[in-house]
Amino acid sequence: MNERPTGTSWARRLKVRHLESFLVLEEAGTLTEAAARLHMTQSAMSHWLAELESVVGTPLVVRGRRVQLTPAGHLLKRLAINVLGDIVRTGSEMHAVAEGRVPRLNVGSVWAGIAGGLPEAVNAFQQDHANVAVFIHDGPFDNLLKGLETRALDAVIGVLDARAHRPGLEHRVLFDDQVAIVIGRGSQYWDRWEGLSFADLLAEKWVMPPGGTLTRIQMDAFLIAQEASWLTPKVETASLAMMQALLHKGDYVGVCSESMADHLGALGLFRKIAIDSRIRFGPITVVWNRDHASTTLMDFIGCLLTHARGAEARPATPVPA
Known part of the structure; x- marks a missing residue:
């Protein structure tokens, strides 16, 4: 009876050749074809498979006209693909380093x-x-x-x-950047945004970066200067994807860098609200x-x-x- 693998002890008995041959077997579909591709006899191939199943402690294939992977076989296939892929990538990177190049x-x-x-x-x-x-x-x-x-x-x-x-x-x-105030397609103002001012949006639901981030610090300073320090956001998030989703689906006003506002505005996702004074973000x-x-x-x-x-x-x- 095979010993069940525990911890990483079973992996120490695995060899790269085991993983390479297992992928060949899965692709070939039969022991005979896999043996031919690996330049082995069929009996040697059967012996190798029995050895591998002993290492992992459980059957890896169901034998028939074509071998079928067991659940454990699918797990080993995933391991083989990941390990062999890492070996190939690392080899390429080591070759690059040896030639004085940076691989990543x-x-x-x-x-x-x-x-x-x-x-x-x-x-x-x-x-x-x-x-x-x-x-x-x-x-x-x-x-x-x-x-x-x-x-x-x-x-x-x-x-x-x-x-x-x-x-x-x-x-x-x-480059030098500013802080921008934006709306998305979910806003009630999307189709009549031109001419909107900061004052028009004070009563709306705001999405802002978390406190302590530079964008939020600059925005809070602007609110104080505009005598609107009472304004508190309905949502705080450091995720641009989350802010974008909120502004697309709901009636919100967002705060982000002007570069991001212009970028998403060019894609038709945001509209930037004009304000009287610029909110400096920084270089x-x-x-x-x-x-x-x-x-x-x-x-x-x-x-x-x-x-x-x-x-x-x-x-x-x-x-x-």
């Missing part, structure tokens, strides 16, 4: 950066770096900076403040660690500067090598 970049960005040219920069970058995968992580600037400190992230796009001047960090300003900047800057990362930052919101209206800024 991890970039963190606040909403404003995503709306202010990041997708265009990624597309342009990969025209010349087709083998480099770019992983985008969004979230509050504080959380992203922690990823930069631990080297989980190669660069972070966020609002310029004192943290960008820490020892060892470099930064370049991408959006890209920050990276000077000691861990590869040539690949510098090429990416160059693309960010070229494709940042409003880049065509300002002189090019050189990127340090």
Whole structure:
């Protein structure tokens, strides 16, 4: 009787060859065909399968004219695909590193950066770096900076403040942003939004970023200046997707960066409400660690500067090598 696997002890007896051969068997459908593909005899193939089932402690296939995977067999197939895929990807990345190339970049960005040219920069970058995968992580600037400190992230796009001047960090300003007030298709004002003022919306349901975020701090300061500090949001969320869904489905007023408002406005999802005074959000900047800057990362930052919101209206800024 097979011993049931417990913990990870059974996995230590697994070999990569086991996983490769199991996928061949599942694809071939018969022991005879699988044996031929693996250049084995059928008896050797049967012996191998019995050995594998002994390792995992349960039958993996139901034998017949064509083998059928048992529930345990489906689980092992999933494991095989994941493990072998990771091996192939890691091999490619190690090969890239050996050739002096960077196989992937991890970039963190606040909403404003995503709306202010990041997708265009990624597309342009990969025209010349087709083998480099770019992983985008969004979230509050504080959380992203922690990823930069631990080297989980190669660069972070966020609002310029004192943290960008820490020892060892470099930064370049991408563009200057504002805070915008927006409505979505769920608003009663969607078809008659022109001419609306801030005062017209004071009694509406507001969706705002959580307290303590830069957008919310700037918005709260604006409310004080407008003698409307009594206004409290009906919903607070750090999720752009959630705010977008609320404004699309319900009668709400939202607050976000102007770059995001313009981006989603161009897609027909938001309409930006004109206000008398501008609510400054701050310079959006890209920050990276000077000691861990590869040539690949510098090429990416160059693309960010070229494709940042409003880049065509300002002189090019050189990127340090």
